Amino acid sequence: MAPLETPLPRSRGVSVASVFERYGLIVFLVALLLVAAALSPTFLRPANLVNVLTIAAPLGMVVVGQTFVILVRGLDLSVASLMATVAVLATAFKATTNDAIPIIFVAAIAFSAVVGLVNGWLVAKRNVSPFLATLAMMIILQGIRFGYTGGAPISTLPPGMGFLASGRIFGIPVNLITLALLAIVFGTVLHRSRLGREIFMVGSNPKAAFLNGVSPDRVIIFCYVVCSVCAGIGGLFLLGYVGTVSNWVGQGYELDSIVAAVMGGVALTGGRGNIFAALLGVAVLVVINNLVLLLGFPIEMQLIIKGIIIIGAAAFYRTRLA
Amino acid sequence: MSAVVAEFRRNRLSLSYVIVVALLILLVVAGGFLSDRFLTWRNFGNLFQQLVVLGMVSLGQTFVVLLGGIDLAVGSLVSASTVFIAHFLEWRPDLLWLALPLALIAATTIGALNGLLTIVLRVHPLIVTLGMSSIIFGGTLMYNKEPGGSVPRGLADFSYAKLWGIPVTAIVLVAIFALAGLWLQRSRSGRSIYFVGGDREAARLNGLPVSRIVVMAYALSGLCAGLAAIFLTARTGVGDPRIGTALTLQSITPVVVGGTVLAGGRGGVLGTLLGVLLVTMLNNLLNFLNVSSYYQWVIQGLIIIIAVSIHATKRRQ
Numbered sequence: 001m002a003p004l005e006t007p008l009p010r011s012r013g014v015s016v017a018s019v020f021e022r023y024g025l026i027v028f029l030v031a032l033l034l035v036a037a038a039l040s041p042t043f044l045r046p047a048n049l050v051n052v053l054t055i056a057a058p059l060g061m062v063v064v065g066q067t068f069v070i071l072v073r074g075l076d077l078s079v080a081s082l083m084a085t086v087a088v089l090a091t092a093f094k095a096t097t098n099d100a101i102p103i104i105f106v107a108a109i110a111f112s113a114v115v116g117l118v119n120g121w122l123v124a125k126r127n128v129s130p131f132l133a134t135l136a137m138m139i140i141l142q143g144i145r146f147g148y149t150g151g152a153p154i155s156t157l158p159p160g161m162g163f164l165a166s167g168r169i170f171g172i173p174v175n176l177i178t179l180a181l182l183a184i185v186f187g188t189v190l191h192r193s194r195l196g197r198e199i200f201m202v203g204s205n206p207k208a209a210f211l212n213g214v215s216p217d218r219v220i221i222f223c224y225v226v227c228s229v230c231a232g233i234g235g236l237f238l239l240g241y242v243g244t245v246s247n248w249v250g251q252g253y254e255l256d257s258i259v260a261a262v263m264g265g266v267a268l269t270g271g272r273g274n275i276f277a278a279l280l281g282v283a284v285l286v287v288i289n290n291l292v293l294l295l296g297f298p299i300e301m302q303l304i305i306k307g308i309i310i311i312g313a314a315a316f317y318r319t320r321l322a
Numbered sequence: 323m324s325a326v327v328a329e330f331r332r333n334r335l336s337l338s339y340v341i342v343v344a345l346l347i348l349l350v351v352a353g354g355f356l357s358d359r360f361l362t363w364r365n366f367g368n369l370f371q372q373l374v375v376l377g378m379v380s381l382g383q384t385f386v387v388l389l390g391g392i393d394l395a396v397g398s399l400v401s402a403s404t405v406f407i408a409h410f411l412e413w414r415p416d417l418l419w420l421a422l423p424l425a426l427i428a429a430t431t432i433g434a435l436n437g438l439l440t441i442v443l444r445v446h447p448l449i450v451t452l453g454m455s456s457i458i459f460g461g462t463l464m465y466n467k468e469p470g471g472s473v474p475r476g477l478a479d480f481s482y483a484k485l486w487g488i489p490v491t492a493i494v495l496v497a498i499f500a501l502a503g504l505w506l507q508r509s510r511s512g513r514s515i516y517f518v519g520g521d522r523e524a525a526r527l528n529g530l531p532v533s534r535i536v537v538m539a540y541a542l543s544g545l546c547a548g549l550a551a552i553f554l555t556a557r558t559g560v561g562d563p564r565i566g567t568a569l570t571l572q573s574i575t576p577v578v579v580g581g582t583v584l585a586g587g588r589g590g591v592l593g594t595l596l597g598v599l600l601v602t603m604l605n606n607l608l609n610f611l612n613v614s615s616y617y618q619w620v621i622q623g624l625i626i627i628i629a630v631s632i633h634a635t636k637r638r639q
Contacts, residue, residue: 128631132578135626136624140624143617259452300467301464304456314449
């Protein structure tokens with residue numbers, strides 16, 4: 001059997017077009033950073049940059065997972081609801097000491113894995129469209145969560161949870177280290193392993209994958225589990241950032257994570273994309289949001305700009321492929 | 323061959339309807355036993371009044387889903403339209419005859435723009451309508467963050483008017499559904515939505531103006547959102563920039579429960595009407611039984627999964 005290359009576009013010649021094609025997002029990001037630095041003197045201050053990155057980290061974790069699901073022609077609308085549910089789960093231990101943190105992590109990851117398993121099972125085995133399966137999961141988790149809390153915010157958390165947001169190891173924020181670890185581990189799985197090749201195969205042609213001895217169902221379920229676990233971990237880190245569990249922790253992350261992945265060139269039609277490019281998408285999204293605030297525009301302007309960028313980015317990748 | 327296909331399609335559809343109708347009957351009977359206030363004329367009057375807005379938005383969603391698309395901008399569009407109507411009418415209450423058509427034209431235009439963007443940019447409708455939704459929502463909030471405006475007495479009266487004990491708005495809704503159903507089934511342009519939804523490439527090869535049909539379906543979805551906004555503003559008396567947010571996802575449930583397939587090409591508006599009835603009646607009954615709205619969410623999620631699983635399994639057989 002011929003070696004299967006991951007179907008990423010690889011340019012050989014060095015022309016302006018090919019450079020832009022491969023590094024378009026980086027060029028865009030650098031331009032954005034320059035504009036930001038020129039327009040707002042506060043932007044390049046370390047405090048602001050750390051702030052931007054801290055906001056970006058939990059979203060980045062979700063995007064790592066979302067990329068897996070989109071690669072197999074899916075999407076996961078339940079990630080934000082799962083983040084909030086995991087946050088509520090973290091308070092359920094009513095822990096006041098840091099001994100509980102490992103237990104909280106294990107419980108959160110186990111719970112997320114089960115959610116991902118159900119999502120994947122519905123999509124792969126029951127033929128439910130990913131949109132509806134994860135939409136239903138989003139509503140169900142929301143109901144369970146509100147049913148448990150009665151709608152009231154809770155703040156019984158081990159004091160150490162704040163470390164997840166503001167803690168540093170060797171001067172580097174913990175949440176960024178975690179994001180980097182997640183990206184490296186799952187990036188290796190996706191871009192360097194046999195399983196990763198199978199994911200691309202299932203995403204670009206499920207029938208051909210099946211004929212090559214790959215079980216699409218198992219690959220798809222695996223992707224949904226990865227997505228939910230990443231979202232669960234992201235939920236814990238976001239919880240550390242906001243400190244109190246309102247029932248809406250992470251609201252909007254489902255759409256933002258899809259937007260970031262699409263901007264990073266992950267194709268909604270499946271089989272094409274790169275985790276690290278998707279993370280660049282996160283950076284672009286967060287820098288834009290930050291810039292809107294620094295320039296003193298009303299926060300609603302973020303929504304308008306985000307809308308234009310998501311459509312524009314999707315159109316850009318679409319035409320490039322055609 | 324096409325006769326066989328048509329027959330199969332009819333049978334499949336009617337089976338979906340039978341399931342939903344059976345569930346509805348079950349619900350009414352169970353409701354009668356479980357609560358003595360459920361099976362009353364008064365409650366059903368309220369219920370029909372409640373389902374008008376959801377029904378209207380879901381109708382628009384049905385056109386788009388039949389086409390194989392999805393419209394995630396409807397919620398923002400409804401909110402924006404209520405804001406427009408209420409503020410316009412606060413400014414000039416006497417220009418009711420102008421405000422409402424203007425709102426409908428604007429909503430239809432934005433809907434058409436959604437369709438046009440999916441065609442011109444060749445971007446997935448999910449992304450286009452999501453982006454548009456964000457733009458519309460942001461724009462509405464920049465205009466006004468809080469609910470505001472007012473409506474003249476006549477419009478408010480319309481939303482509570484009754485004819486032989488039945489809310490006039492509900493009669494209007496059913497009439498619009500009937501028209502939409504007839505149009506989809508009997509007219510050339512209506513049938514073409516099914517063709518394009520079933521197989522876009524084949525429709526193109528058969529000489530159908532695919533682009534125009536796509537734009538038309540999204541425009542209709544926008545029109546329905548505008549109509550829903552009129553009903554909503556009439557009832558609440560204000561324009562609220564957040565009132566429609568939940569409607570986007572809510573509007574999809576009745577469509578899929580009624581047997582319209584997300585992949586497009588199969589389903590119809592009768593199923594959607596039954597779906598709206600089922601969802602609204604179930605929530606109404608659960609309210610009477612004092613089930614918290616939180617668990618109503620869980621039940622709604624389960625309904626989506628069960629309904630879609632049933633339809634999906636049937637398709638495979």
